[in-house]
Amino acid sequence: MARESILVFSGVLTAVDTVLYTVPASKCLILKSLILCNQGSSNTTFYFSIASTHAVYAHPLAAGETLVIPVTDQVIDSGSVIRGTSTAGTVTMRLSGDLLDGAASSNGFTLIHSQLSPVAGSLILGAGGKKILKSLILCNHITANRSVTISIQQAAGGTIDIIKNFTVGVGKTILVPTTDLLIVQNEVLKGSTTGSSSDISYHMTFKAVT
Template identity: 25%
Template sequence: MADTIKLFAAAPIPTTSLYPYKVPTGKYAVVKSVIICNSASSPVQVVLYIGNVYIMQQHTIKPNDTLIIDDMDIPMLETEEIRMYASATGCVAHISGFERDYVESEFPYVRVRTAVVNTEGGFKVPGDVDAILKTVIICNSSSTNSNATIRCPQLILSQKEIKAFDTVILPKLKLFIPKSNSIYHMATANGMQATFIFEKVVQ
């Protein structure tokens, strides 16, 4: 099946929710990059969700600054949407990726979103499959700084400080996760959401 390269959004970010893209029936989409440019003379706080993935939660874009996030590989299933809004006008978003026909038996991704709290939690890759961990996105949606730890089962992130309303993205991990292994996560304070993006391994 051929990919259709798409520009999912190329628009100013308003102060009320904008839904620039919805995955069509029979398709899935993969977001590859996000570019947000603030042309205003003041900081702007931006909220961005891709499907159910927290990308930004009141993340501050400095005046006349540009934020570029690439190599994310965030899959979205049919009817899922991109949602964004900002605290003030002045920011423009460009979001790119591709669409592909959805065939359940050929869908290559697994996406897990979980709260990261101050007691250790864990999970195995759903579907009882071996997988490659491609990307981890950790969004601190609280007003408190917090330190995040992730192990698979050995550490890949140790007490990483994530400031209030900030996001840490671990791209291009390419870490093989056998189906027998668990992934564990913990933070020093509540209020963080982590999304793990896997690609299934066919052996």
């Protein structure tokens, strides 16, 4: 399938929440690079969402500060929207990625954009074959710290933790370097958080493998 490197967005984030990009029909987008710069003389905060789910929430940027966010391998499906804003309207953003022919599923990807629950729930099932976790983003979009636990319920029995009571601070986004974590047949990836079921948003990209 055809793969094209594209400039997803280049410009200033205004003080109004704005659609930056909509993935075309019958395509999917792999994010590759995200660079932000506060070109103003005052501190500000910025917000960034993928598929109507927070990815960055009220992140501070000092005057003149540049921030590089390693979003590599986060996949966004056809029709999904990327939005962004900055409170002072002084933040520039340069976002690039690879646009692939076909929806995410036809390229072997499974995507999840959702919120963690206080009760350990299934995030992905190993039914249907092996998968590798390519990208994991956690975002705390409330005014209190929250702890996150992610574990694997193994096919042969027993559960192992990948992340145990990891604190995601107020307004923090964590990009977890999962380094192609393999989920095999009949394993279950589970996740939970302290607080309510709307406090921690997460984005996961899985790729089917043989």
